[in-house]
Amino acid sequence: xxxxxxxxxxxxxxxxxxxxxxxxxxxxxxxxxxxxxxxxxxxxxxxxxxxxxxxxxxxxxxxxxxxxxxxxxxxxxxxxxxxxxxxxxxxxxxxxxxxxxxxxxxxxxxxxxxxxxxxxxxxxxxxxxxxxxxxxxxxxxxxxxxxxxxxxxxxxxxxxxxxxxxxxxxxxxxxxxxxxxxxxxxxxxxxxxxxxxxxxxxxxxxxxxxxxxxxxxxxxxxxxxxxxxxxxxxxxxxxxxxxxxxxxxxxxxxxxxxxxxxxxxxxxxxxxxxxxxxxxxxxxxxxxxxxxxxxxxxxxxxxxxxxxxxxxxxxxxxxxxxxxxxxxxxxxxxxxxxxxxxxxxxxxxxxxxxxxxxxxxxxxxxxxxxxxxxxxxxxxxxxxxxxxxx
Numbered sequence: 582x583x584x585x586x587x588x589x590x591x592x593x594x595x596x597x598x599x600x601x602x603x604x605x606x607x608x609x610x611x612x613x614x615x616x617x618x619x620x621x622x623x624x625x626x627x628x629x630x631x632x633x634x635x636x637x638x639x640x641x642x643x644x645x646x647x648x649x650x651x652x653x654x655x656x657x658x659x660x661x662x663x664x665x666x667x668x669x670x671x672x673x674x675x676x677x678x679x680x681x682x683x684x685x686x687x688x689x690x691x692x693x694x695x696x697x698x699x700x701x702x703x704x705x706x707x708x709x710x711x712x713x714x715x716x717x718x719x720x721x722x723x724x725x726x727x728x729x730x731x732x733x734x735x736x737x738x739x740x741x742x743x744x745x746x747x748x749x750x751x752x753x754x755x756x757x758x759x760x761x762x763x764x765x766x767x768x769x770x771x772x773x774x775x776x777x778x779x780x781x782x783x784x785x786x787x788x789x790x791x792x793x794x795x796x797x798x799x800x801x802x803x804x805x806x807x808x809x810x811x812x813x814x815x816x817x818x819x820x821x822x823x824x825x826x827x828x829x830x831x832x833x834x835x836x837x838x839x840x841x842x843x844x845x846x847x848x849x850x851x852x853x854x855x856x857x858x859x860x861x862x863x864x865x866x867x868x869x870x871x872x873x874x875x876x877x878x879x880x881x882x883x884x885x886x887x888x889x890x891x892x893x894x895x896x897x898x899x900x901x902x903x904x905x906x907x908x909x910x911x912x913x914x915x916x917x918x919x920x921x922x923x924x925x926x927x928x929x930x931x932x933x934x935x936x937x938x939x940x941x942x943x944x945x946x947x948x949x950x951x952x953x954x955x956x957x958x959x960x961x962x963x964x965x966x967x968x969x970x971x
Contacts, residue, residue, distance in 0.1 A: 582792050582841040589835050591728050592754040595828070599758045600718050603633055603675060604640030610714055610753040612673025615644040616666055618686045619677040620651070624720065627764055633677060633718065645669055647689075650678060653856045653863065654685040656736045659699060662689035666713065676717045676752075679773075680724020680863075683717050687732035687750040690715050702745045703734055709747035717755045722762055722827040723773030723864060725780055725834025727755040735857050741943065742857035757831070759823035767814050771921040772864030774810040774826060777833045778803055779867045783846045784839035786885050786954040792842045796888070799838045802829045803893045810921055847952025848874045851962060854940035861930045868923035869930060873968045875911045878955040883907045885954065889914075926971040937966040 592610075594602050607615060615637070624630040637644050647662050665671070666689060676686035690713040692699030701707035717727045726732065730751045733744040762770070785799040805825055813822040832838065851874065852866040879886055887903045890896040890910020899906045915925065924930050941962045950956035957965075 583789055583843070585840040587836065587840050588748050589728065589751065589837070590748075591752050591835070593728070593757060593831070594754060595757045595824075597758060597760055599756045600629060600633055600761070601636050603716065603718060603756060604636050604642055606716060606754045606756070607637075607642060607673055607675065608640070610673070610716065612675075612714065612716070613643065614670055614672050615642055616662065616669075616671045616674045616686075616689070617644050617646045617677065618650065618662065618674055618682060618689070619646075619648050620679075620682055621648065623764075624677055627761070629677065629718070629720070629761060633675075644675075645671065650682045650685045652681050653735050653742065653860055654681045654688070654733075656700060656734055656738075659685055659688045659692060659734060662686075663692040663699060666693040672713065674713055674715045676715060677720065679719065679721035680726040680776075683715070683719075683724070683726035683752070684732040684734060686715050686717070687712070687726070688734050689713075691732075691747070691750065700734075700736060702747075703736075703743040709745065709749050712747070712749040714753045715750070717752050718761075719755060719757050719827070720761045721765060721769060721773050722823070722830035723776040725777070725830050727752060727757065728831040728835035730836075731834070733853070740857050742853040744853075755831070757827050759820055759827045762823050762827065763818050763820075765817070767817070768865075768922060769862070770813060770817070771810065771923055772862045772868070773830065774806050774864070774921065775868045775918060775923055776864035777826070777830045778806050779848055779864075779871050780833040781838060782871060782889075783849060784836075784842065784844050785889065786845045787842040788882075788954060789842035795838050795840065795842055796892075798832075800892050802833055802838065805829050807893070807917060814921060843953050845952045845954040847954070847957055850944060850951055851965060854944050855930065855932055857943075858936060858940060859931050861932070865924050865930055868918045869925055869927070869932075869969050870965065872911055872915045872918070872925070873965050875914070876908075876968070877957075877961065877965050879904060879907055879911070881955045886910060925969075927966075927969045928971065932969070934967070934970045937963055937970075940966060
């Protein structure tokens, strides 16, 4: 196990009706002038918006609103939010939604106390040294941004999708009510489950030795998603299944599973080019890319793929042919994704073969390799994209 530091200060309020606790939590963490940040009409249709705003009014808290967050959040709305926060002297941001809304809120939080362009943080030109405090009310289990230091934004002019991270961006509190996810369409539920699984896989596929504790944590989360996702798709109102998936989503990305080990992240970075260019649902794009990445790296580094097959998918270990064991694990993963309604090819997500070289060029930039479990060249990335053309 490698040396590490781990700081995860988020206060979690989990359970039914927990969204009603937002005012007291905002006050607890020093907020008085709030930016309410959210997406479209879903929180209004569900009644969540009214419950939250009514509770804020009763608590005497001043708030402004900035709606319009889209999946794969854009820079334009972030700039608008930064200007609003500076002008109105906002001191706390409450994000109501999924990972896109929370990521957008984090970008606004960092940019509001920075004199330069907030994209400096995403382009490696500056380091986040402070940020406005952020709280969240989660409405989809997927990105894990409710407990992580990470945020990803798409720059609209360049169509470049990049991430940054800082412990200053970890939410001060996150409200997790599994009931708020019961009205999600099946496709979004499945895409969220896929995102959770690949967040774990990016940490699980590591060359670091003797990390049994985090290996087992990773495997437990993966097996939980494998068990609970079909249950919740069959019965969307299954509270206990929703609860397990929601907590798994947070654990998958607050990095408790990733400490002390080298991480990969090639699948995510390769997918980011798809969602930046085609506005693909992130989890759906990962469903296409991650199994193809596994197949591509199998010959070069089968060890962890064998563990993935045996420990996660209960494949019998073939001592004479470990690669066959690993391949069966990949096939089991592909079958699971298909059964929950996820895509497996460019055609299904609207991606085009003629854009492959462009995406690979954008991904690699000045880098010579991508990922760590197996270091990929630009040619490797192109082959992975090409294998999605069926």
